[in-house]
Amino acid sequence: MDYDKFIFCLEAVPDVENDTTTEVVKNLERLAFEQGITSIYKTCDTIEGLEESLNALLYEDHNFKDYEIIYLVMQGEGNTICLNEYYYSLEEIAELFEGKMTGKILHFANAKVLDLSQEEAQYFLDITGARAVSGYGAAFNKLTSIPLDKAFFGLFKEQGNVVEIVEELYKKHYALCKLLDFRLYY
Template sequence: MYPDKYIYCLEGVKDVSVSNTSAILPSLENLALRYGITNIYKTCDSIEGLEESLSTLLYEDRNFMDYAILYLVFEGNENRIILDNYYYTLEEIAEFFEGKLTGKIIHFANTMRLDLDEEASQYFLDVTGAKAISGYAKPVPILSTILDNAYFGLYQEYDNVIDVVEILFEKHYALCTTMGFQLYY
């Protein structure tokens, strides 16, 4: 058994000053109760807020090394997230966090379609230092939290992300293929 791998969840919202009801929070509570996974949830409404949230995690949180997964819940499409009515490409996001995500898994909820080619995925991984990037390529009318939780739970048991994905497909093949689960490493 490997040490716990914490999750840092960032969700894009229209306005952080307004109380938001998030569909992600019950899923994160389930992760804590069912799998014992420690997680932090934050919202942001601008690229500056995204950068500030990750900088706080990187430079002020003493447990940063324990956060193996950055769970990003942002609206978007075609490998672009929407923040403050502006589209940001994954290449732009990679440049914001150049070298700061070493060894981390970046996972996108299915609120943004992730369908990278080999060159784009390798660029993101090389620039950020991330271990892997994952998400969903197909639009479906349900939130990906069921599959996300299974993925995160398996990652607590296995250290090798390839093993995690193979087991995820074994256990949830129909859901993985319907949603277009993708892993780039």
């Protein structure tokens, strides 16, 4: 990721009206300070909020092409996300953003287990146009994926091939990758 590339982070919160600084925000600030990777952070508490935030990024932000990674911090399991106690399948999310994520990498923090079949992953990639979907197979069990997320994002500064980035991530952080069961669908 070049110095002019960004991360767009969307975190699910119980109520967007409550303005609190989460651990994710603090770590994105550290990422900017330590590695020079800029991010935009937004919260959502409904599927409409998720759609509105991503559409604003797509249609109103003239730098959208510079957002290589869409970082999603949300609860959920398998191939679903949970917003305000409602579960949405990644197929539903794919249909909301049909053809709108071309070349992007959607990365899920381990607040949600990412467990897709090959068919589900391919459907998501084909419909959205995303380059890859990544996340973790191990549930958030008092061990946050933030350190590994930061390392993953940092590797984009050095190279652009997502497979090589994941190989390098495993070389540098093998134990943590295995513990959290880092996954990449491309």
